Amino acid sequence: ELKVEQNPLFLSMQEGKNYTIYCNYSTTSDRLYWYRQDPGKSLESLFVLLSNGAVKQEGRLMASLDTKARLSTLHITAAVHDLSATYFCAVDMTGYALNFGKGTSLLVTP
Amino acid sequence: SAVISQKPSRDICQRGTSLTIQCQVDSQVTMMFWYRQQPGQSLTLIATANQGSEATYESGFVIDKFPISRPNLTFSTLTVSNMSPEDSSIYLCSVDGNTDTQYFGPGTRLTVL
Numbered sequence: 001e002l003k004v005e006q007n008p009l010f011l012s013m014q015e016g017k018n019y020t021i022y023c024n025y026s027t028t029s030d031r032l033y034w035y036r037q038d039p040g041k042s043l044e045s046l047f048v049l050l051s052n053g054a055v056k057q058e059g060r061l062m063a064s065l066d067t068k069a070r071l072s073t074l075h076i077t078a079a080v081h082d083l084s085a086t087y088f089c090a091v092d093m094t095g096y097a098l099n100f101g102k103g104t105s106l107l108v109t110p
Numbered sequence: 111s112a113v114i115s116q117k118p119s120r121d122i123c124q125r126g127t128s129l130t131i132q133c134q135v136d137s138q139v140t141m142m143f144w145y146r147q148q149p150g151q152s153l154t155l156i157a158t159a160n161q162g163s164e165a166t167y168e169s170g171f172v173i174d175k176f177p178i179s180r181p182n183l184t185f186s187t188l189t190v191s192n193m194s195p196e197d198s199s200i201y202l203c204s205v206d207g208n209t210d211t212q213y214f215g216p217g218t219r220l221t222v223l
Contacts, residue, residue, distance in 0.1 A: 031210065033211065033212065035214075040219075041216075041217075042202060042214045042215060042216045042217045043153075043202070043214040045211045045212070045213065048210050048211045050210060088152065088153070090153075090212075093155075096141050096143070096158065096206055097143050097155050097158055098143075098153075098155070098204075098212060099155070100152045100153045100154075101152060102151070102152045103152050
């Protein structure tokens with residue numbers, strides 16, 4: 001059974017600070033996804049990482065994938081309040097459907 | 111990217127009744143997926159809906175409780191049958207996009223009293 005573990009599950013950070021969210025998964029997979037969910041909203045796709053060593057950046061967020069370590073990271077640089085949301089990583093289970101981590105609830109405070 | 115709509119967006123239902131949720135995509139897709147997100151929780155896959163064949167259900171989900179239809183390549187329905195308060199969740203459909211990502215609909219927020 002594929003397990004996806006995120007940590008931390010809750011993160012409160014000050015504006016301007018940097019932090020990293022970690023996503024570990026238990027079996028081999030070639031695709032890893034990061035999503036953002038705002039309260040009461042659906043999921044917004046942030047990144048799709050398709051190969052070992054893949055790194056993608058969008059604004060203050062950068063995601064990377066190490067398939068050998070079965071680890072992905074989502075790095076937040078100089079956090080701003082607008083980044084407050086829940087972030088999910090998800091791993092491709094069967095070639096199509098996704099297995100999600102529990103999510104990291106991020107709160108950025110002044 | 112794919113644009114996905116769901117109906118209804120939310121509903122409040124009585125115990126023992128059933129609700130059918132519709133998912134419409136703006137382009138033809140091979141596979142559609144139904145997920146459940148219980149309050150404060152992550153997403154759990156209910157089933158994969160393929161056009162022209164029976165849906166494939168994940169462990170813990172059965173067809174009698176969650177019947178799915180997939181009449182064509184742009185549409186699917188999920189029915190939540192004989193509802194109980196434990197079925198209160200957000201139900202989301204998703205599709206595999208052409209850019210290696212999965213797109214999610216806006217979700218249906220269901221409350222069962």
